Amino acid sequence: MEVANESIPALTKDDGTFLARKISRLDFVKQMALLSGAVLVGCSPLKIFFKAYPGKFDTDSALVDRILRAFVVTVIPGASFDQPDLVRIYTDEFYPFRNYCGFFAADLVQRSKELFGTEKFDELTLEQRTSVIQNGLEADSTLRQLYTGAIFMAQVSFYGSVYNDDRGCALIDFHGTNSGFTPDEMCYNNASLSLAKEITSTGNYA
């Protein structure tokens, strides 16, 4: 592998989000010496670092989109494959996950092949996809973190409706943008029966 003359990206865990940080050539050599005992193929951080996965997962956005959609509809029951913004959070520049989309999609495809003999993760059954994801959650700590993060981001995006304030989420009865609720929806009309005794007359303590 060629090393750039000036600086190259390095994977650090200094903020837990695998933010890429440039290091000097000298530091890279030092890091390589320290890591020389690691098994390259099996070590996830290095696989990400060295982009040790097929290049198409970094260049074929339609492929990655399809894989991620299949992932989301597996972890979110009731999500529709064609829903707009279903996987937008993964490529959103605001979140560091965008740096690992390619690797994540490649990992799902690889596990799909190992478990079910096909790279077409998006064509597996729901149960098969569930098994693939569970397999990823049981892998090394880096992958577990990545898979857990991806699940959580899907949930935040879908249940929290963060890309469409109005939509809410029917699955959990979340109305999204609302004009408020009726008194019957918000309150009990016989609340006084359930209330504890009060010791102030105004709500302020003396």
Add this chain to the structure above:
Amino acid sequence: MKKIKTEVLVIGSGFGAAAPALRLAQAGHEVLMIEKGKGFEPDRDARQTQDPRYLMQYLKSVSSDSISFTYAEALGGGSGFYEMVSLRAPSKVFEQVDENGDRLWPSGIDRLALDPYYDLAEGMLNVEQIGVDEIPKSGVAFSMLMKNLGYSCDRARYAVKGCVGSGFCVSGCLFGAKQSLHLNYLPQARDAGMRVMTDIEALSIAPLFGNVRTTHGMRSIPDLPYRYEVHCRETCTGEVFAIHAKVVIMGGGTVGTAALLLRSKETLPFLSRHVGKNIAFNGSVKAAGLLPEGFVEGDMLSGRSHPGMISYQFFESLGITISSAKPLPLHVIVAARLKIAGDKRNPSHWGEAQVELMKLYRRRMIVLYALGLTPPAAEIRKVGSNKFEPRLQLSESLRQYYKKTKVLLNSIFERNGCSVLDTQTIDEKGEPYSDIHFDTTHMIGSCRMSDRKENGVTDAYGEVFDYPGLYVTDGAAVPSSLAVNSSLTILANAERIAAHLARKYTQRRERIIAKDL
């Protein structure tokens, strides 16, 4: 470098800044307000959203292992995003003493002295006690938990008028119901002539001439020289400029004001060593539980976010109040990761199981939090050129406080047949903190008032010791935990100081006017 002149410069735009800005503008003085955050008008900018990108525009935090501070940076400060709880600090708050037995509050400041300013603040914010028929379901559930154990629970007071219960209080109210400063202090100050600049960060303060202390007795703003230069930076363009002012009022919040003075230590060499120290934080302890089947249900997705009630049952014995919380819907998703204490099964946090959990939590989860009279033991330190970190030494007494309070909250659940949920606070890396961690929006006291410079940063009227004309009027000046939400006390204290400033700096102007007539 561009220079701007003003008689009075107010740094910040939250509760601590808005009151002196208004009162001095009303007194006829030239007032310029600068705010680091973006302009924010609720009817234009507020969204009912949980989009982290939106929330993080306005809500900031600093944290370390044992404590986190969250605050707002936007025009109006925290008033655009708080839960509107507006309670007076109990009298006992003002009796707190430090380790030497010295009173934390300056002489003459107690609940009685503050009451007229509480009245004023409540009038400005339309504060009212919530009606029985307005209490959200989660508040009724909390009150029932207390009733079953023979404990008291009172209806709390809020700065809100015409609440529609949308549940998005903390992302900004679209309906004009939340009485943020945008509806009262800020427009009234503008009408009185105040100018406002947003996206302006105050970098440092320096005296404009050798011995600013020679101006100590001066009382007439027109006669005062320009005493301070405040270096500022436009956050959008990076342009640096200076503001010359005769009176400078720092109202940028506990974190902002301390940071500004810590950056100014070289140019303000006589500053007290207490800058950034003695931060009180109300000792917030939280617990979550699952109401038993058949119990009165709550609702995490409707109604105002502070569901109406506060218990003073343990205030005399333990120095704590207990309230219930009802966070944004997003938190229901996060909460669905919580485990039931003692349940050895590892809940699946995705798929059908998680949807069922969220539906369950919506109606049956209840979150309690205690606020207490914990000592002012935290501080803010400068750790880089412009980076600040909170620090808190976890003393044995603080650990005992946390443990006892948590045991009490959990026992309220257990004695009502609730399941207790295992809660953990997680850090920025998503990892649970390994030790006790306090997170709060009620941090106060980083530049506290005191009778003597040996004990604080400002005198009882917020004037920085040895720097006449330089004032702290925000939460940074408030010297102790309050055991209730802090906004009303910050505002009342700011009104008290503002009244003093208006009297002090307006006397001569009035005499001149009378003489001219």
